[in-house]
Amino acid sequence: MALFRWSENWDPFAGLRTIQKELERAFNRHAVGGYRGVGGGVYPPLNVYNGENEIVVECEMPGIEKENIDLSITGETLVIKGTKHLSADDESVRYQRRECGYGDFSRTVVLPDRIDAENIGASMDCGILVVRMPKSETTRSRQVKVS
Amino acid sequence: MTGKDEKVKPSAISAGDESGHTFSSLVDIYEEPDGTTVLVMEMPGASRENVDINVDKGVLAISGDGSREPVLEKCDCIYSGFDTGEYFRAFALSDEVDRDSIEAQMQNGVLVLRLPKASKAATKKIEIK
DSSP: OOOOOOOTTOOTTHHHHHHHHHHHHHHOHHHHHGGGSSSOSOSSOEEEEEESSEEEEEEEOTTOOGGGEEEEEETTEEEEEEEEOOSOOOTTOEEEEEOSOOEEEEEEEEOSSOBOGGGOEEEEETTEEEEEEEBOGGGSOOOOOOO | OOSTTOOOOHHHHHHHHHHSOEEOOOEEEEEOTTSOEEEEEEOTTOOGGGEEEEEETTEEEEEEEOOOOOSSSSEEEEEEOOOOOEEEEEEEOOTTBOGGGOEEEEETTEEEEEEOBOGGGSOOOOOOO
């Protein structure tokens, strides 16, 4: 008889869940955007755009000061870390409803191409972080004329 | 205002379902020791000009537009975790709230509404004679 124990972090359904998410995304783009219900979803939600000369990562993080965001890039991996504080830092308040999450977060994005790490631009406007990363010269497609 | 009697207009919900672009924003509601109720609503992408707050017949309705220009022309969206659109949420307002002194502030995509208690509704201690 085979006896085995699942390791603490092993999730037997992780693979299935990934497939389900991918299917939802393929058939209904808005299903992914539906995280605005209470709870659920990976925080912070982000979009990744692959342009001709640029890769743009857009990240929704309302209420987070830019001082509390830590962006780092290693090779083709972008890591967005930060802290979101509770809406009231005062313990004397009495909460009636609490839907907005708080705490530390971290998300890793593996970029589709090599980028020029020297010229990354990041801006924050109305609670949306936009990271613009120009592709490195070596990966940009070039037209080659046949002589 | 309590979480229990919070209402969302049925018409707004159906409108959202049809287009798929009206979102119900996340809110935190808390009461400060002086009785002021504070409503914190996340509306990422919405600037103060695009947010509309109305109090009508005891219903506080907040709507906003979070849609914006695409960040990049001619590109593939290779991962989509959120979508943009309009926000709407409505709440039944308690009679205790002083309608004339509601204050609103918008910062970093978060709307903060301060709803002070009307002075006549503030707790009064009654002495026994």
